[in-house]
Amino acid sequence: MNKAILIGNVGADPKVTYFEGGRGVAQVRLATTERGYTLQNGTQVPDRTEWHNLVFRGKIAETVEKFIHKGDKLYVEGKIFTRSYDDQAGVKRYVTEIYVDNMEMLTPKSQNVSPAPAPVAPAPEMPQTDDKGDLPF
Secondary structure, three states: OOOEEEEEEEOOOOEEEEOHHHOEEEEEEEEEEEOOEEOOOOOEEOOEEEEEEEEEEOHHHHHHHHHOOOOOEEEEEEEEEEEEEEOOOOOEEEEEEEEEEEEEEOOOHHHHOOOOOOOOOOOOOOOOOOOOOOOOO
8 A cells, every 4th residue: 555644744735737638747845844853862862854846637636726825734644656857967856745635724713814904993192181280180
């Protein structure tokens, strides 16, 4: 079985490409972090972050383009694929990608939208003084 399940944070806004026929592909980098800990002997093990290349196709790519932004938290399920290519120097390079089948946005909507400015209450009216500078009460 080839299945990957990840929960992480989006590293940059999606890169979306459209092909003939209107079919879209979105690419996103997702960071997952394993929290550090302290061993019984006092040794500190630091946080460890892994970066994953996600590929979204079809309708889900359109959703990603509209609603996913840098910093958003995502839950994704997909399949792991590795491909190779030759770089400009002729060196064979390998890229591992997750072809996403299912996605859930975990960032609350209130964080996706900039907050509306708070209404400003008018300043209370100051009491008027008489000619001598005394208050009327």
